[in-house]
Amino acid sequence: MSDTAVAPTPAPTPAAGSSTGSAPAPKSNQVLRDIAGGSVVISILAVVLALIVGGILIALTDENVQAASGYFFSRPGDTINAIWVSVSGAYGALFQGSVYNFGALDFAKGIKPLTDTLTFATPLIVAGLGVGLAFRAGMFNIGGQGQMLIAAAAAGWVGYSFPLPYGLHLVLAVLAGIAGGAIWGGIVGLLKARTGAHEVIVTIMLNYVAVYLVSYMLRTPGLLQAPGSNNPKTPAMLPTAVYPDLLGPGYNLHAGLLVSIAATVFVWWLLSRSSLGFKFRAVGINPNAARVAGIDVKRSYVTVMLLSGGLIGLAGVAQVLGTVTTGFSSGIDAGIGFDAITVALLGRSKPWGIFVAGILFGAFKAGGFSMQAGQGIPVDIVLVVQSLIVLFIAAPPLVRAVFRLPTPGVAVKKKPVALSKAVAAK
Amino acid sequence: MSSPITGSGNLGVEVVDPGAVSSATQHEHPDSSKGLEKTIVKSWKAPIGYAVFALIALLLFVILGRDGLSTFTLSGDNDLIQLPDVVVVARPTGLIVTVLLVVIAIVGFLLVRVNRRVPLWLTAVLGVLFLFGFLAWADAGASLPIQVAGLLVGSVSLSVPLIFGALGGVISERVGVVNVAIEGQLLAGAFMAAVVTSVTGLPVLGLITAAIAGALVSFVLAAFAIKYLVDQVIVGVVLNVLVIGLTNFLFSQVLSKNAEILNSPVRFDRINIPLLSEIPLIGPTLFRQTIIVYLMYIAVAVVFFALFHTKWGLRVRAVGEHPQAADTVGINVNGTRFWNVMLAGAITGLGGAYFTLGSVGAFNKEMTAGAGYIALAAVIFGQWDPIRATLAALLFGFATNLQSSLGIIGSPVPSEFMLMLPYVLTIFAVAGLVGRSRGPAASGKPYIKS
Numbered sequence: 001m002s003d004t005a006v007a008p009t010p011a012p013t014p015a016a017g018s019s020t021g022s023a024p025a026p027k028s029n030q031v032l033r034d035i036a037g038g039s040v041v042i043s044i045l046a047v048v049l050a051l052i053v054g055g056i057l058i059a060l061t062d063e064n065v066q067a068a069s070g071y072f073f074s075r076p077g078d079t080i081n082a083i084w085v086s087v088s089g090a091y092g093a094l095f096q097g098s099v100y101n102f103g104a105l106d107f108a109k110g111i112k113p114l115t116d117t118l119t120f121a122t123p124l125i126v127a128g129l130g131v132g133l134a135f136r137a138g139m140f141n142i143g144g145q146g147q148m149l150i151a152a153a154a155a156g157w158v159g160y161s162f163p164l165p166y167g168l169h170l171v172l173a174v175l176a177g178i179a180g181g182a183i184w185g186g187i188v189g190l191l192k193a194r195t196g197a198h199e200v201i202v203t204i205m206l207n208y209v210a211v212y213l214v215s216y217m218l219r220t221p222g223l224l225q226a227p228g229s230n231n232p233k234t235p236a237m238l239p240t241a242v243y244p245d246l247l248g249p250g251y252n253l254h255a256g257l258l259v260s261i262a263a264t265v266f267v268w269w270l271l272s273r274s275s276l277g278f279k280f281r282a283v284g285i286n287p288n289a290a291r292v293a294g295i296d297v298k299r300s301y302v303t304v305m306l307l308s309g310g311l312i313g314l315a316g317v318a319q320v321l322g323t324v325t326t327g328f329s330s331g332i333d334a335g336i337g338f339d340a341i342t343v344a345l346l347g348r349s350k351p352w353g354i355f356v357a358g359i360l361f362g363a364f365k366a367g368g369f370s371m372q373a374g375q376g377i378p379v380d381i382v383l384v385v386q387s388l389i390v391l392f393i394a395a396p397p398l399v400r401a402v403f404r405l406p407t408p409g410v411a412v413k414k415k416p417v418a419l420s421k422a423v424a425a426k
Numbered sequence: 427m428s429s430p431i432t433g434s435g436n437l438g439v440e441v442v443d444p445g446a447v448s449s450a451t452q453h454e455h456p457d458s459s460k461g462l463e464k465t466i467v468k469s470w471k472a473p474i475g476y477a478v479f480a481l482i483a484l485l486l487f488v489i490l491g492r493d494g495l496s497t498f499t500l501s502g503d504n505d506l507i508q509l510p511d512v513v514v515v516a517r518p519t520g521l522i523v524t525v526l527l528v529v530i531a532i533v534g535f536l537l538v539r540v541n542r543r544v545p546l547w548l549t550a551v552l553g554v555l556f557l558f559g560f561l562a563w564a565d566a567g568a569s570l571p572i573q574v575a576g577l578l579v580g581s582v583s584l585s586v587p588l589i590f591g592a593l594g595g596v597i598s599e600r601v602g603v604v605n606v607a608i609e610g611q612l613l614a615g616a617f618m619a620a621v622v623t624s625v626t627g628l629p630v631l632g633l634i635t636a637a638i639a640g641a642l643v644s645f646v647l648a649a650f651a652i653k654y655l656v657d658q659v660i661v662g663v664v665l666n667v668l669v670i671g672l673t674n675f676l677f678s679q680v681l682s683k684n685a686e687i688l689n690s691p692v693r694f695d696r697i698n699i700p701l702l703s704e705i706p707l708i709g710p711t712l713f714r715q716t717i718i719v720y721l722m723y724i725a726v727a728v729v730f731f732a733l734f735h736t737k738w739g740l741r742v743r744a745v746g747e748h749p750q751a752a753d754t755v756g757i758n759v760n761g762t763r764f765w766n767v768m769l770a771g772a773i774t775g776l777g778g779a780y781f782t783l784g785s786v787g788a789f790n791k792e793m794t795a796g797a798g799y800i801a802l803a804a805v806i807f808g809q810w811d812p813i814r815a816t817l818a819a820l821l822f823g824f825a826t827n828l829q830s831s832l833g834i835i836g837s838p839v840p841s842e843f844m845l846m847l848p849y850v851l852t853i854f855a856v857a858g859l860v861g862r863s864r865g866p867a868a869s870g871k872p873y874i875k876s
Contacts, residue, residue, distance in 0.1 A: 057672075061679040140659055197856040200606070200659055201806055204799050205849040205856075216842035341663060378678035383671025387664045391646075394661070395654035 043346065045399050046392035047360075054385040055087040058377055062086035090377050097370025098363035108250070113366060115253040119323060121362025123148075123315035123336050125260040128343030128354040129267045130185075130311030135349040136271060137304040138284040143188060143203030144312045144337025146210030147181040151313030152320045152332045153214050153224060154180030156234050159241035159321055169240040170321070174259070177317035178310040184210060185309015186302060193298035199305075207337070215330040226327060234327040243322040256318035260358075263311060268351040270307075280304050312340065339365075342390045361386060472544040473534035475854075479556055480527040487520025487563050494567025498574050506704040516566030523559030527552060564832055564839070577824075577831050578711040582719065583785055585823030587612055587794070589722055590777025591801025592808065592815040593729050594640070598770035599810055600733065601763050602746040604870040606662025607647050609798025610669035611640040611771050615778020617673045620789035621681070623691035629783050632691060633718070633776065636783075640775020641768045643669060648767040652760050655872045666798065674791050681789065689788050694718060718780045725773060730812040742766055746866035749873040759873045774801075803852040810865055822848040 059065050065086055068078040096102060098117045104110035127144050134141040141147075155177030164172065184206060191197040217223040218232040226235040243254040271277040282290040283300045291297050319332050343361050347354030368382035392399050399405070496516050500509040530552050534544050565572050591608040598605035615636035623632030647665055651658040681689045694716035703713040712723075733739035741762055744752040749759045782789050800822050808815030829844035 057675065061676065142663060191853070191857050195857040197853070198806075201803065201856050202853055205803065205853045208796065208799075208849040209846050209853075212842040212846040216840050220840075338663075338667060341660075342667070345660065345664075378675050380671050380674035380678065383667055384675060387668035387671060390664045391650065391656075391661070391668070394656040394664075395650055397654055 041405075042396045042399050043348075043393055045403055045405075046389050049392050049399060049402060050385045050388035051091070053388055054381055055091070057384065058090050058381060059083040059087050086375075089375050090371055090381075093371040093374040093377075094364070094367035096367075097374070098367030112251060113370070115247060115251045116366040117359065117363040118257055119252045119254065119362070120365040121359045122254070122256040122260050122322065123318040124339055124343050124361050124365075125355055125358035126263050126318065127312045127315035127336050127340030128347060128358050129263055129351060130181075130308040130313075130315070131340045132344035132347060132349040132351070132354050133267055133271070133280070133311065134304055134308040135344055136277075136284045137280040137300055138287060139189075139192070139301065139304060139308070140200050141185065141188070141203055141305070141308050141312070142200055142338070142341065143185065143206050143309075144315070144340045145333045145335075146203070146207040146337070147184040147309045147312040148316035148319070148333040148337050149210040149214045149330070150184040151177040151181035151316030152328060153217060155313075155317045156237065156320045156328060157224065159237040160235045160327075163238060164240055166240050169238065170243070173237075173241045173321055174314070174317050177320070178313045181313020181316060182306045182310035185312065186306040188309075189302035189305025192305070193301045211330060218330055231329070233329045236327045237321060237325045241321060242325045243318070252323065254318075254322035256314075256322035259314060259318070261355075263314060264351045264355045267311070271351065276303070312337065315340070339386070342386050345390045346393060470535075470538055472549070473531060473538055476527070476531035476534045476549075476552060479552060480524065480531045483520070483524040483527045483556060483559055487524050487559050491517045491520050492563055492566035493517055496562040496565040496568075497571035498561070498565075499571040500574050501706055502575055502710060505706065505710070507706050509706050511571060514562055516562050519562045520559055523555055523562075526555055527559075530555075572831070575707055575710050577827060578707065579714075580827040580831070581820065581824040582711055582715070583823075584826050585820045586719055586722055586780045586784065587777040587797050588801045588804055588819035588823055589726065589816050590780070591774050591798055592804040592819045593725055593812055594770035594772075594774030594777070595802055595805035596770075596808075596810055596812050596815050597729065597733070597742065597773065598644075598767050599805060599869045600746045600866050601742045601766040601770075602749060602759075602866060602868045602871065602873070603648065603651050603763055603767045604658040604662065605644075605647065605767070605770060605774075606659050606802060607643055607665040607669075607771075607798075608774055608801045609794055609796065610662075610666040611643045611774035612778035612781070612794045612798050612801075613666075613669050613673055613792070614639040614643045615775030616781040616793060617676070617778075617789055618775075619779035620691045620782035621688055623783060624688050627692055629692050629694050632783055633779050636775040636779035637772040638775070640771040640773070640778060642771070643775075644768045644771025647771070648764045651767075652763055652872065655874070658870050658872075670792055673789075677789065677791055685788070691782050691787065691789075693787060694783050716780075716784045718776065718784045721776065725776070726812060726816050729773075733812060743866070745873075746868055749868050749871075753873070753875060759875070763873070774798075777801075800848060803848065803855075806865070807852055807855045821851075825851075 059082075062082065064082040065079065068075075068082040072079045097113050099114050101110045101113050104112070127148065130147075131141050131144060155173045158173040158176040159169075163169075187206065188199050188202045191202050192199050214224070215232060218225055218234065221227065224234050225231075226233055243256045243259075245251065246253045246255060246257065269277075271281065279290070279295045279300050280303075282293065282295055283297050283304075287297050290300075315336055316333065319334065319336070320328055324332065339361060343357045344354055346360070347357035364382045364386060368379040371377050371381075372379040494516050496514050496519070498512040498514075500512065501507070530548060534548065537544050561572055591612055594611065595605050595608055618639035619629075619632040619636035621632075622635040623629050626632075643665060647658070647661050650656045650661040677689075696714055696716055697720070699713040703709040705713070733742065741752065741757050744755075745757060745759050745762045752762075753759050778794070781793050786793060801819065804815050804818040804822055807818035807821075825844065825847045829841045832839065832844060833841050
């Protein structure tokens with residue numbers, strides 16, 4: 001699609017009739033719409049496919065499998081058995097570490113993995129919402145890491161600095177975190193709106209700036225470093241600023257989950273019930289049309305990045321005030337900023353989809369650690385599976401080809417697209 | 427293509443054309459419409475940037491000036507030609523540098539006033555002057571001299587993967603595919619080079635495998651971006667995560683268990699080029715390097731020449747700028763993209779090999795540490811030109827190395843801020859303070875043939 005292709009498209013639109021038809025809009029939007037337009041089946045199959053590939057990797061690198069494969073042709077059963085043991089052991093540990101531990105004595109203990117999953121999911125959901133919201137407005141926010149770090153620094157500073165009454169302190173700390181993330185994200189929106197700087201580059205660069213800024217503050221007494229300590233680490237949060245435990249001290253689950261649920265409802269409301277969200281979606285689908293319709297596209301870029309940064313900021317807050325309340329160091333973002341991209345893609349940039357995707361990836365995180373502890377399989381396999389899921393989901397034709405699926409519905413849908421593209425590429 | 431639709435299409439052109447086209451370019455290359463304005467409105471960005479540097483100089487070198495002597499050591503102990511150390515008095519040096527910077531800023535303002543463009547060399551002079559003043563200021567009164575040769579050697583060493591990555595990025599983006607997967611290609615190259623060299627004991631074989639590994643990552647990028655039309659940035663980011671996950675997994679699961687067999691690569695030896703390696707400063711910096719670095723010089727020159735002076739280069743640029751036009755004259759757009767993205771991956775993979783065969787040695791988890799993203803920044807900073815991207819990569823390597831050098835002499839500036847510098851510079855560059863950056867027009871857009 002080149003620039004000249006833009007002009008003739010309005011002509012075939014009445015014939016094509018679908019919003020997908022008039023699509024010389026920016027490629028990212030088109031692709032995101034393609035992602036959103038796929039079916040739930042593809043998502044599930046993508047997860048299955050990714051797990052299969054992960055299983056192959058686990059089997060290939062397993063020592064018992066390698067040993068047994070040495071005499072594969074004399075006793076193939078041994079190899080198959082070893083593969084079964086290694087893969088089922090890995091995924092069994094993944095399941096028991098993320099949903100229900102069958103080895104536990106009672107239900108209260110057995111269900112703990114599920115609460116861990118939800119704890120891991122808490123920041124993933126809000127950060128995914130932030131990335132997804134930016135997606136819907138056609139912006140690609142890879143700056144989750146930086147936004148989380150700045151938010152964590154802001155929330156953490158409020159959280160340990162002044163003694164304040166219960167409730168007020170928590171609210172203030174959370175607001176500080178949101179503001180920190182929103183500022184770091186807002187810079188990107190502002191630069192994009194004012195100078196046209198590509199948000200991908202700016203967010204990547206701001207990630208590094210934030211990492212170095214926060215690590216400087218962490219090792220400088222008087223800024224974020226705990227007094228009397230030489231470690232680059234902050235003091236512990238005051239108890240007044242910490243998210244309360246939801247299920248008592250035996251579990252890690254904290255009230256950040258409620259914030260994540262509230263944020264999901266908010267983003268759902270924003271995108272599907274508010275005029276601001278309508279503007280975002282219009283800008284995301286086709287900024288040119290949005291401009292013609294009288295929407296201030298540049299202002300939308302700034303606003304959506306502020307909101308996106310604020311939401312991702314909530315993830316930093318959840319880390320600092322919920323998961324790690326004993327003071328944090330520069331690794332507090334724990335890669336969530338990047339995981340959020342995959343969460344948003346898996347959730348098809350829809351609030352409830354992101355919610356489910358966040359819980360799934362939370363389960364991968366929780367289970368990955370117990371898999372590493374129990375089966376000795378490096379937690380990094382989870383990264384592989386996650387990225388494969390996103391790759392497969394982004395390319396539905398590939399998944400369909402692998403599973404020999406027909407393309408129901410899509411074939412009907414695709415025709416007008418092809419027609420208009422043919423016209424557009426004229 | 428059929429004529430009735432063409433007719434209605436033309437009708438559409440007349441009605442919608444002005445708004446649609448201008449806003450379309452506005453979105454796809456947001457600064458291009460600003461560029462149109464800039465041809466009318468004078469750009470004060472460069473002189474303002476100069477003034478900012480002059481102000482910083484005034485603040486640091488004069489107001490916060492430091493007393494004492496600064497020493498610059500130019501020669502190593504075993505150099506054939508020995509140059510004497512240069513010793514300057516910090517405070518007057520700072521004053522002179524500041525005055526010169528102010529003069530340059532004023533010249534910049536005057537040039538823009540009379541509607542002349544500010545030449546690039548002025549910026550270069552400003553940069554060198556500022557750097558000299560900064561080093562003199564930082565080293566004032568310090569017991570250790572600034573090892574200029576060491577500073578430069580380290581910069582080149584840190585820049586090598588960046589330059590290979592930037593070259594890969596330039597080719598890939600010139601042909602119309604955004605290559606965010608540079609990080610993944612570097613890491614894959616580093617990993618495969620380490621494994622193959624350890625097993626075979628032949629670093630040359632490792633180097634070749636590294637190129638293949640980079641090309642394989644590119645293959646996935648190309649397949650998803652060109653065949654399945656997935657957003658190229660998304661594929662790139664996800665591929666980086668995938669390669670990090672894969673190499674981390676294999677490192678923990680396989681490499682670390684058999685480190686002496688699988689992860690102890692033989693490194694390339696340094697080759698001193700006769701005569702050239704004895705030139706003061708330049709010799710140790712450029713001509714006492716490993717084969718990978720010499721390969722890099724060749725790669726930069728070849729890519730530059732080929733991109734701008736051969737049929738291949740013309741085709742690559744045509745496909746990246748205007749795929750439809752290229753298609754019309756019979757160039758296979760997607761084929762060209764596919765093979766050149768693979769080529770870009772192979773070049774980047776060579777850069778990855780430098781980590782394990784040149785500088786560091788054994789492979790380690792995420793040993794590229796974001797070099798791919800910096801290479802991407804160098805591509806944009808260098809405005810999609812192989813030579814400029816190389817210079818940008820050298821600048822980033824220099825900034826990173828400066829931080830460690832200043833750490834040794836005890837810099838007054840916190841090292842984090844030095845490390846931040848390349849990224850902040852890139853943001854400025856992207857935001858257009860340094861100059862308008864405009865990429866290949868069709869970069870990032872899949873081509874769907876009608």
